[in-house]
Amino acid sequence: MNKTRWIFLVVGLALIGATAAFLVQFKNNRKLSPPGVLTRPIPENKDPVVVEVLLPEKVLDYESVLKQQEAIVTNTLPADTSYGERIYTAPDKFWIQMNAVLMGRDRTSHHKPQYCLTGAGWNIDQSMSQRETIHMERPVSYDLPVMKLISTRQQTIDGKTVTYRGVYVYWFVSDNEISGDESGVERMWSMGRELIMTGILHRWTYVSCFAxxxxxxxxxxxxxxxxxxxxxxxxxxxxxxPGKQAATGP
Incomplete structure (x- = not known):
């Protein structure tokens, strides 16, 4: 190997080493943003990042029960993922399942919501699924961007096939942004930009409602x-x- 190749090799190895050192230092020094949802500590958990997302017990005339996350969920997602889930039932027995998944240090706490539905046996009707906005009046007037999915599932009951439809609405919220982007690109771009510019990893919460x-x-x-x-x-x-507008995506 001639002298020029040796120089390129040494410089290349030096750059690789410097980049690796920078990434390690960057990861160790990054800070986590506060969540964009109401939480409380879990005393028995030693990791302060892991908290309980506090969904309201009563909404309108719906009564609710707290639902614990299934082992298949907690064993699959990162250990520092936080949860909150309740099932709300109206007097006429119409029910809504509300779920909140808050990421910790690892963004892989979130995946495409479509995987959850199809994994549970629901087939998504793409022709009826679309982006929507829900107009909110509290705490200020704004439009909440959401994604609406319509799905179908068939079950056999007493020897007969019964068809059910599912309405699934979801969105993502950090400490300063709300996103209803189906692809997740908008959220990933925002997270990466803020991490590089400020050293802060914004913790997004995936909120969903299913009926x-x-x-x-x-x-x-x-x-x-x-x-x-x-x-x-x-x-x-x-x-x-209160008194401020949220940064919302499409």
Whole structure:
């Protein structure tokens, strides 16, 4: 190997080493933002990043029960992921499952919500699924960007095949932004930009609402979910704060 090649090799190895050292230092020095949702510590958990997301116990005329995350979820997602989940039931037995998943130091706490539905046996109807906005009046007037998915599932009951439809609405919120972007590109871009510019990793929360219904009742079910979201969201979501507008994506 001639002298020039040796020089290039040494310089290349030096650059690789310097880059690796920078990334390690960058990772060790980065800070976490506060969450954009209401939380409380879990005394028995030694990691202060792991908290409980506090969803409201009562919304409108819905009563709720707290639901613990299943082992398949907690064993799959990073250990510092935080959760909050409740099932709300109205007097006429219409029910809505609300779930919040707050990332910790690892952004892989979140994946495409479509995987959850299909994994549970629901087939998404792409022709009826679309981006929506829900107008909020509390704590300020703003439009909440969400993604609405309509899905179908069939079950055999007493030897007969019964078809159900599912209305699934979700969005993401950090300490200063809200996103209803289906692809996740908007959220990843924002997270990366802020991490590089400020050294702060913004912790996003994935919030979802699911309600089953019979075929033909999808629009009515979605309207009930919207009304529920309008009432429930200001009780636990801290963005936007009173008197300020949230930065929202498409």
């Amino acid at each position: 089953p219904c019979l075929p033909g009742q999808e629009d009515a079910a979605y309207e009930r979910v919207k009304t529920f979201i309008i009432a429930a969201t200001p009780e636990f979501q801290l963005v936007p704060p």
